Amino acid sequence: MKHLLLFFFFLLxxxxxxxxxxxxxxxxxxxxxAALSLxxxxxxxxxxxxxxxxxxxxxxxxxxxxxxxxxxxxxxDPSARTGHLTxxxxxxxxKAGHEIGNHSLTHRRQLTRETNMEDVRxxxxxxxxxxxxxxxxxxxxxxxxGASSTREIEALVLEHHLGASRWRFPCGGSSFTLExxxxxxxRTIAKGNDEAAMIHSIVPEAKGWMPFxxxxxxxxxxxxxxxxxxxxxxxxxxxVIRYKRLRENSVLTILSENADTMQCELxxxxxxxxxxxxxVKYSGxxxxxxxxxxxxxxxxxxxxxxxxxIRPGAFLLKKQSVPDTK
Numbered sequence: 001m002k003h004l005l006l007f008f009f010f011l012l013x014x015x016x017x018x019x020x021x022x023x024x025x026x027x028x029x030x031x032x033x034a035a036l037s038l039x040x041x042x043x044x045x046x047x048x049x050x051x052x053x054x055x056x057x058x059x060x061x062x063x064x065x066x067x068x069x070x071x072x073x074x075x076x077d078p079s080a081r082t083g084h085l086t087x088x089x090x091x092x093x094x095k096a097g098h099e100i101g102n103h104s105l106t107h108r109r110q111l112t113r114e115t116n117m118e119d120v121r122x123x124x125x126x127x128x129x130x131x132x133x134x135x136x137x138x139x140x141x142x143x144x145x146g147a148s149s150t151r152e153i154e155a156l157v158l159e160h161h162l163g164a165s166r167w168r169f170p171c172g173g174s175s176f177t178l179e180x181x182x183x184x185x186x187r188t189i190a191k192g193n194d195e196a197a198m199i200h201s202i203v204p205e206a207k208g209w210m211p212f213x214x215x216x217x218x219x220x221x222x223x224x225x226x227x228x229x230x231x232x233x234x235x236x237x238x239x240v241i242r243y244k245r246l247r248e249n250s251v252l253t254i255l256s257e258n259a260d261t262m263q264c265e266l267x268x269x270x271x272x273x274x275x276x277x278x279x280v281k282y283s284g285x286x287x288x289x290x291x292x293x294x295x296x297x298x299x300x301x302x303x304x305x306x307x308x309x310i311r312p313g314a315f316l317l318k319k320q321s322v323p324d325t326k
Contacts, residue, residue: 022282032233034231036225082205109145140162243278
């Protein structure tokens with residue numbers, strides 16, 4: 001509790017020389033009200049033929065959870081909609097900016113039903129070097145088979161992953177409707193939450209788990225997300241985790257200021273692999289320039305303030321001088 005109080009104390013800083021001016025770390029990237037991750041389980045081929053082009057059309061990045069033992073080296077018919085993605089095909093997802101995540105070695109059963117913890121550890125950790133060998137990546141997030149876990153299992157996952165999938169809104173299947181999905185998105189934005197969608201098969205003919213009723217329904221599903229893009233940050237599961245972790249372990253301080261400059265610092269206590277830019281909001285008037293490491297940082301007007309992206313370290317704000325009215 002003490003740590004949280006200190007964090008929120010530094011999160012919003014009033015500039016003593018200019019009443020009404022503040023610096024604030026935004027809760028989510030681009031000062032969006034909420035965050036959403038589109039996650040796809042099992043690595044089925046319809047993700048390549050249907051999900052990938054539609055995600056590109058709408059400008060979204062997704063997280064695709066892969067079961068190692070189900071990945072073939074090659075397929076007889078690359079145009080086939082059934083079956084699982086090859087390693088070469090998974091590289092296409094990475095090249096397009098999507099995340100590949102760990103969905104266990106075999107997905108033979110829920111991890112809570114394994115007979116001993118060594119088998120659990122093997123299901124979680126054995127895929128890590130294989131992803132590194134086949135795709136050249138260190139997987140960052142884990143998806144529990146059957147959405148089942150315990151605190152002990154979660155602790156094992158977090159030894160080598162940034163995070164693991166918690167509850168995700170189930171998408172597709174006979175009970176899914178666009179009305180339910182729209183209501184969920186509106187609640188997410190109203191509450192300022194970060195949430196995730198759990199997606200399996202895209203179309204019935206792919207013969208996967210919980211497909212959407214049709215490709216049109218999946219298209220409409222994405223369109224509902226796009227309609228809320230002004231308020232909703234849509235990104236990979238790992239990107240949201242990294243931003244939250246960095247935000248929760250960072251403070252803003254004003255080192256010095258005068259009539260037209262403000263020396264500031266973003267201090268962060270996280271491992272180097274988590275370092276990414278955070279969105280900072282400056283509420284005030286007359287901002288002319290933002291610099292970090294001697295280089296200009298782009299900024300943009302948003303509502304009653306100005307937004308810019310800053311990495312941990314010192315940065316400088318240059319403001320329009322306030323005329324002396326005396």
